[in-house]
Amino acid sequence: MTTDSSLRSGPGTTGRRSSSRDGAAGRDHGRLPGRDHLPARQPVATASAAPVLDVVVPVYNEEKDLHPCVVRLHGHLARTFPYPFRITVADNASTDATPAVAAALAAELPGVRYVRLAEKGRGRALRTVWSASDAPVLAYMDVDLSTDLNALLPLVAPLISGHSDLAIGSRLARSSRVVRGTKREFISRAYNLILRSSLAAGFSDAQCGFKAIRREVAERLLPMVEDSGWFFDTELLVLAERAGLRIHEVPVDWIDDPDSTVHIVRTATEDLKGVWRVGRALAVGALPLDRLARPFGDDPRDRALTGVERGLARQLIGFCAVGVLSTLFYLVLYSLFRLGVGPQVANGGALLVSAVANTAANRRLTFGVRGRSGAVRHQAQGLVVFAIGLALTSGSLAALGAASGSPSHSTELAVLITANLAATVLRFLLLRAWVFPARACPEPEDLR
Structure with a gap:
């Protein structure tokens, strides 16, 4: 040219x-x-x-x-x-x-x-x-x-x-x-x-x-x-x-x-x-x-305002949307895995697969992180959050088995949904404060 x-x-x-x-x-x-x-x-x-x-x-x-x-x-x-x-x-x-x-x-x-x-x-x-x-x-x-x-x-x-x-x-x-x-x-x-x-x-x-x-x-x-x-x-x-x-x-x-x-x-x-x-x-x-x-x-969104958590409402909406889809995905996987293995193995496999997808979706849609930088670290931290969820749901299944002996599949699903809801609040707090913490607003000279 x-x-x-x-x-x-x-x-x-x-x-x-x-x-x-x-x-x-x-x-x-x-x-x-x-x-x-x-x-x-x-x-x-x-x-x-x-x-x-x-x-x-x-x-x-x-x-x-x-x-x-x-x-x-x-x-x-x-x-x-x-x-x-x-x-x-x-x-x-x-x-x-x-x-x-x-x-x-x-x-x-x-x-x-x-x-x-x-x-x-x-x-x-x-x-x-x-x-x-x-x-x-x-x-x-x-x-x-x-x-x-x-x-x-x-x-x-x-x-x-x-x-x-x-x-x-x-x-x-x-x-x-x-x-x-x-x-x-x-x-x-x-x-x-x-x-x-x-x-x-x-x-x-x-x-x-x-x-x-x-x-x-x-x-x-x-x-x-x-x-x-x-x-x-x-x-x-x-x-x-x-x-x-x-x-x-x-x-x-x-x-x-x-x-x-x-x-x-x-x-x-x-x-x-x-x-x-x-x-x-x-x-x-x-x-x-x-x-x-x-x-x-x-941009008023870049201003540090006392008492106002930046982007909280938008993040909650995004997290809930991703959470609903992830839960449906998890339940489908659990039902498929349950056809061939026991409840604990099916639960662990379904949680692992859905956790990777959940972290990737929240990274992009909820917390607005783009590009490949830090993606591996975010997935590793997401797996730690997954381990906490696994402990809660596995513990719930173990308690159900001890109490009922041989519970029905619908009862297992109900207990898992309850356990996942209990873990959701903790998962959001960990993702927001630890995995995807809010970055400090850059000074003007940093953008040159």
């Missing part, structure tokens, strides 16, 4: 000329308010000409649409956007007259620049430009301008204020106004349904070509995104959401471009491959999302 190192630009880097009434406020246009506490990156004060927003328009063989698109976008930003801006045309190895058109636009309009890439790929273009940009807020939109530009300021405003980390336009929001064919509507909704069911995605529209991100967030997320094509922004959103970052959604008005050159079948196939790859990585804990967990703002 290569890029034009000169980053050819027009005669200026801002689309808005500062007037005298701007005064000292103009000198702070490069500083974003509301995030001075950021542990990862501090906003840098820049000259008044430094852009606050860098809008990337990725193109491939768009000689016809490029000029009207950029002229319209530039005019809209000059009229409505209150900060300096930049428009970057990212050419994905076009073979038509697109490079000449882009170069002419860079020479004609202030705040427009042109970047040439030797390889195709929308994700590759965004990664290249965003990684090199000095603007605090980075955005992109499709060259056809299917999205109404009036949504651009609402898209980036939460990022400028520091409220959100990423922002996306949504064509599937209830208040969106969308005009497009039945086939594209079906494909879009089916794809987002797949994301929700397979990757537990909470955002509504992954494919809308209208997104923005804060630069310091991009600096940490981009190295983790593998795709360089159409799945790029979906992968970016999934990782951001799993890391606990805040994604702002803006309902948009959108009109389908009937001349779109996107190959729907090929794009859908690549997207499904991406869903499988990311889903597998998340399932095995291969992504270091803990490095991204809430480093970009003041």
